[in-house]
Amino acid sequence: xxxLMNEYHVIGKRLPRIDAKEKVKGQAHYxxxxxxxxxxxxxxxxxxxxxxRILKIDASRALKVPGVKAVITGxxxxxxxxxxxxxxxxxxxxxxxxxxxxxxxxxxxxAVAATDPDAALEAIELVQVEYEALPAVFDPELALQPGAPxxxxxxxxxxxxxxxxxxxxxxxxxxxxxxxxxDTFTTQSAIHAYLEPHAALAAWDMxxxxxxxxxxxxxxxxxxxxxxTLGINPDRVRVIKPCVGGGFGGKxxxxxxxxxxxxxxxxxxxxPVKIVYSRDEExxxxxxxxxxxITMKTGVRKDGTLVARQSKALLDxxxxxxxxxxxxxxVGTFQTLPYRIPHFxxxxxxxYTNKPPCGAMRGHGGPQVHFAQDVQMDMIxxxxxxxxxxMALRNGLRTGERSAAGFxxxxxxxxxxxxxxxxxxxxxxxxxxxxxxxxxxxxxGLGCGGFPSGAGFYFTNTTSAHSSVIIKAGEGxxxxxxxxxxxxxxGSDSIICQIVAEVLGLPLENIRITxxxxxxxxxxxxxxxxRVTVAAGNAALKAARAAxxxxxxxxxxxxxxxxADFVAANRKIxxxxxxxxxxxxxxxxxxxxxxxxxxxxxxxxxxxxxxxMSPTYSFGAYVAEVEVDLRTGEVQVIKMTAGHDCxxxxxxxxxxxQVEGCIVMGMGYALSENLSFEGGQTLNPSFLGYRAxxxxxxxxxxxxxxxxxxPEGPFGAKETGEGSLDPTTPAIANAIYNAVGVRIxxxxxxxxxxxxxxxxxxKS
Amino acid sequence: MMKKLIELxxxxxxxxxxxKPNDTLLDALRNHLGLVGTKxxxxxxxxxxxxxxxxxxPALSCLTLALDxxxxxxxxxxxxxxxxxxxxxxxxxxxxxxxQCGFCTPGMILTAKELLxxxxxxxxxxxxxxxxxxxxxxTGYTKIVEAIEAVSTERRVKS
Numbered sequence: 001x002x003x004l005m006n007e008y009h010v011i012g013k014r015l016p017r018i019d020a021k022e023k024v025k026g027q028a029h030y031x032x033x034x035x036x037x038x039x040x041x042x043x044x045x046x047x048x049x050x051x052x053r054i055l056k057i058d059a060s061r062a063l064k065v066p067g068v069k070a071v072i073t074g075x076x077x078x079x080x081x082x083x084x085x086x087x088x089x090x091x092x093x094x095x096x097x098x099x100x101x102x103x104x105x106x107x108x109x110x111a112v113a114a115t116d117p118d119a120a121l122e123a124i125e126l127v128q129v130e131y132e133a134l135p136a137v138f139d140p141e142l143a144l145q146p147g148a149p150x151x152x153x154x155x156x157x158x159x160x161x162x163x164x165x166x167x168x169x170x171x172x173x174x175x176x177x178x179x180x181x182x183d184t185f186t187t188q189s190a191i192h193a194y195l196e197p198h199a200a201l202a203a204w205d206m207x208x209x210x211x212x213x214x215x216x217x218x219x220x221x222x223x224x225x226x227x228x229t230l231g232i233n234p235d236r237v238r239v240i241k242p243c244v245g246g247g248f249g250g251k252x253x254x255x256x257x258x259x260x261x262x263x264x265x266x267x268x269x270x271x272p273v274k275i276v277y278s279r280d281e282e283x284x285x286x287x288x289x290x291x292x293x294i295t296m297k298t299g300v301r302k303d304g305t306l307v308a309r310q311s312k313a314l315l316d317x318x319x320x321x322x323x324x325x326x327x328x329x330x331v332g333t334f335q336t337l338p339y340r341i342p343h344f345x346x347x348x349x350x351x352y353t354n355k356p357p358c359g360a361m362r363g364h365g366g367p368q369v370h371f372a373q374d375v376q377m378d379m380i381x382x383x384x385x386x387x388x389x390x391m392a393l394r395n396g397l398r399t400g401e402r403s404a405a406g407f408x409x410x411x412x413x414x415x416x417x418x419x420x421x422x423x424x425x426x427x428x429x430x431x432x433x434x435x436x437x438x439x440x441x442x443x444x445g446l447g448c449g450g451f452p453s454g455a456g457f458y459f460t461n462t463t464s465a466h467s468s469v470i471i472k473a474g475e476g477x478x479x480x481x482x483x484x485x486x487x488x489x490x491g492s493d494s495i496i497c498q499i500v501a502e503v504l505g506l507p508l509e510n511i512r513i514t515x516x517x518x519x520x521x522x523x524x525x526x527x528x529x530x531r532v533t534v535a536a537g538n539a540a541l542k543a544a545r546a547a548x549x550x551x552x553x554x555x556x557x558x559x560x561x562x563x564a565d566f567v568a569a570n571r572k573i574x575x576x577x578x579x580x581x582x583x584x585x586x587x588x589x590x591x592x593x594x595x596x597x598x599x600x601x602x603x604x605x606x607x608x609x610x611x612x613m614s615p616t617y618s619f620g621a622y623v624a625e626v627e628v629d630l631r632t633g634e635v636q637v638i639k640m641t642a643g644h645d646c647x648x649x650x651x652x653x654x655x656x657x658q659v660e661g662c663i664v665m666g667m668g669y670a671l672s673e674n675l676s677f678e679g680g681q682t683l684n685p686s687f688l689g690y691r692a693x694x695x696x697x698x699x700x701x702x703x704x705x706x707x708x709x710x711p712e713g714p715f716g717a718k719e720t721g722e723g724s725l726d727p728t729t730p731a732i733a734n735a736i737y738n739a740v741g742v743r744i745x746x747x748x749x750x751x752x753x754x755x756x757x758x759x760x761x762x763k764s
Numbered sequence: 765m766m767k768k769l770i771e772l773x774x775x776x777x778x779x780x781x782x783x784k785p786n787d788t789l790l791d792a793l794r795n796h797l798g799l800v801g802t803k804x805x806x807x808x809x810x811x812x813x814x815x816x817x818x819x820x821x822p823a824l825s826c827l828t829l830a831l832d833x834x835x836x837x838x839x840x841x842x843x844x845x846x847x848x849x850x851x852x853x854x855x856x857x858x859x860x861x862x863x864q865c866g867f868c869t870p871g872m873i874l875t876a877k878e879l880l881x882x883x884x885x886x887x888x889x890x891x892x893x894x895x896x897x898x899x900x901x902x903t904g905y906t907k908i909v910e911a912i913e914a915v916s917t918e919r920r921v922k923s
Contacts, residue, residue, distance in 0.1 A: 016858045023866030024854040024873060026801020026841030033800035118765075118784075193901055195805045195813055195867040245803075245867030246901050279806035489865025489902055653861035657903055661864065664904035687810040687899055695895035698905040 173308025177299030196245020443739025451723025477586030484524025542605025666728025775843025
């Protein structure tokens with residue numbers, strides 16, 4: 001394993017990120033840091049009703065506020081709906097500014113532009129909207145009842161999406177099983193809580209072209225949806241992604257309302273317009289994670305071998321589709337990772353309710369189903385008297401297998417992950433030892449997961465490759481990389497540079513990267529589905545290899561040798577086995593230009609997933625160790641031990657950063673994070689109210705890299721940014737059960753719930 | 765609202781500016797002085813992204829009125845490093861991978877700077893406690909704590 005990493009000069013090294021220095025100096029620029037001459041401040045008026053018809057909007061008083069330059073409403077728009085999954089018309093269900101009806105508290109009704117924020121705020125409060133309140137429905141079960149308020153005309157019964165999957169014959173499977181159990185699990189409303197609020201800055205030039213700087217994960221989708229809703233050709237729209245302060249799926253919706261409002265206000269006023277969401281807007285009106293109710297029936301043999309699974313999921317979708325139609329599928333298909341399930345059936349329903357729309361959030365359906373799946377596995381193991389480790393090993397998917405949903409596993413280090421964490425934590429021994437005193441109880445639990453390393457198709461109709469990279473080399477031997485991939489803080493710019501540096505035999509600092517500018521860089525789907533390392537990484541690898549081939553060809557001609565006999569390393573092009581025979585990289589570039597009438601060396605590489613589901617899959621097994629305070633019910637996660645298989649870590653420090661971030665996010669999901677609602681109103685729209693973990697709650701984290709070489713990923717790498725979330729929550733839930741003997745199947749596992757169950761248990 | 769002309773001492777320089785009585789120090793730094801390294805994450809004092817040092821103590825610039833910062837020594841992230849050379853805390857954040865999206869980073873570094881000034885060798889728990897008012901959603905805090913610990917113990921970078 002160690003030898004594998006030493007083959008490389010740049011790959012597999014703990015190198016600092018290329019943008020770390022400017023970030024620690026406060027010199028990295030995010031959208032809100034940008035200013036243009038004459039720039040106006042935009043603000044959005046949001047609906048106070050959960051469901052209403054808009055009868056009349058009167059902006060005359062707002063327009064009289066000194067400094068106010070424009071007010072826009074749905075009437076100023078071309079009234080075209082958008083939806084991120086635009087390939088299917090049924091999922092295109094939302095106006096960027098409400099036209100005649102609003103469907104959740106916080107929906108965008110109007111927007112103003114003014115010379116300063118005070119004037120904008122005053123104007124917003126003076127826009128008079130006449131509403132006719134309509135009956136609203138907030139609970140998906142109630143939304144399904146006959147006579148429930150109908151939220152969309154195109155979706156009778158409020159069913160936004162249903163998805164059914166059948167593999168084998170579950171009835172036969174249950175008949176063949178020695179043991180069958182059925183449980184219902186529920187998960188809460190969670191939200192991304194990235195630190196940088198959405199921001200957008202729009203400006204039009206004299207030729208009628210729009211430039212939009214925006215905080216997004218998917219600039220090419222923003223370009224498409226903005227063009228659609230503004231009624232212009234996409235070639236008129238340039239989207240630039242400056243530094244982004246985290247996204248986690250919350251900035252992957254194709255377009256946010258503020259992108260559209262900034263663009264339209266800018267067109268109306270003829271001045272640049274910037275809009276930044278307040279934290280309150282982020283928590284009340286931005287996309288969030290789907291709360292899901294999952295009923296899971298699982299049949300096993302006496303030895304713990306899974307035979308059949310039948311599950312039904314009800315997703316609370318909120319008022320619009322967002323990415324929810326896909327979530328509905330993934331809540332089913334992700335149940336088929338990381339285990340082999342011969343007979344599988346899933347019925348998923350996403351229901352419209354009068355709440356803010358739910359879309360993708362890190363793990364995208366995975367955290368919900370993996371909580372359910374691995375808690376149920378733990379229950380089954382206990383009832384059969386089997387060690388959960390043994391049960392995971394017995395059922396884990398191996399290289400060459402296909403999951404029940406059709407995921408084709410081309411490399412799996414799952415068993416090794418399980419073995420490593422079990423051994424390191426002395427899992428069996430710790431699990432059976434009772435370590436409790438009168439006030440605190442210790443417990444240990446296992447959670448497992450697997451995750452796609454990439455998406456198989458675009459959400460829009462396009463002829464573009466999934467990822468493309470252009471490499472240009474010129475004066476002074478400088479190498480420029482152009483990529484459409486969006487670094488939102490996960491470090492893709494650095495990883496792409498590492499790949500190019502490795503192939504060309506250059507140090508990392510010799511590579512310059514320009515990313516995510518739709519006018520300059522080649523198209524890319526964007527940052528979601530854990531796709532960037534494999535897709536953009538492979539495109540970069542292809543481009544870098546093409547550049548190297550071109551260079552070897554001219555060097556070989558000059559040195560009268562065979563191009564196949566060269567290597568690139570240490571800024572030189574060497575003859576293999578003869579370190580004395582070389583040409584410096586810079587000279588090789590000059591040679592190339594001389595040979596080509598001065599034309600620069602420009603090459604391109606593209607990548608499309610060979611599988612319409614995903615090119616490959618990561619795996620992980622995590623062990624949580626917790627202490628539960630028996631008096632208060634409070635849980636402290638003491639230690640998390642992670643075994644993860646992301647193939648070859650291209651930068652182990654970056655990989656660890658993803659795993660650690662996932663663990664703490666998964667811990668928040670397990671124990672505290674929750675958006676509460678009443679009548680469609682978010683009750684706790686703040687960081688403190690939402691209760692995402694702070695530094696003093698973060699556990700000790702030990703990470704074991706299970707290194708392998710994936711046949712598809714660049715240098716054998718797979719994803720690590722989302723799959724690492726999935727095992728955390730069930731591991732903690734199972735550890736709590738091990739500590740105090742109560743099962744909470746409803747997230748988050750709060751002290752109140754633990755005390756209530758302990759009390760019940762004490763009585764029986 | 766009538767603006768008031770004030771002087772602010774920021775990173776060793778004196779700046780004159782006209783502010784409204786309700787302008788926060790964060791507004792003054794970002795919008796008047798162009799010191800955009802200080803970030804606005806929530807504007808209600810919950811996330812810590814806007815942390816600056818006021819007379820060498822961490823303060824939330826979103827909850828501090830610009831008028832109230834008159835006469836105080838203000839340090840922002842732009843004033844932490846000396847020219848090209850990074851402060852040891854900044855260097856450790858780079859070397860230990862403590863920076864991901866970077867939005868919390870300026871506030872984290874200023875909080876850490878004051879911590880290591882008042883307490884030379886804090887324990888891991890003390891570091892975590894000191895950082896508990898600075899929210900980070902990317903890193904899980906692990907590498908941030910490691911970086912600060914490395915500075916306090918003068919540990920060398922893992923190779």
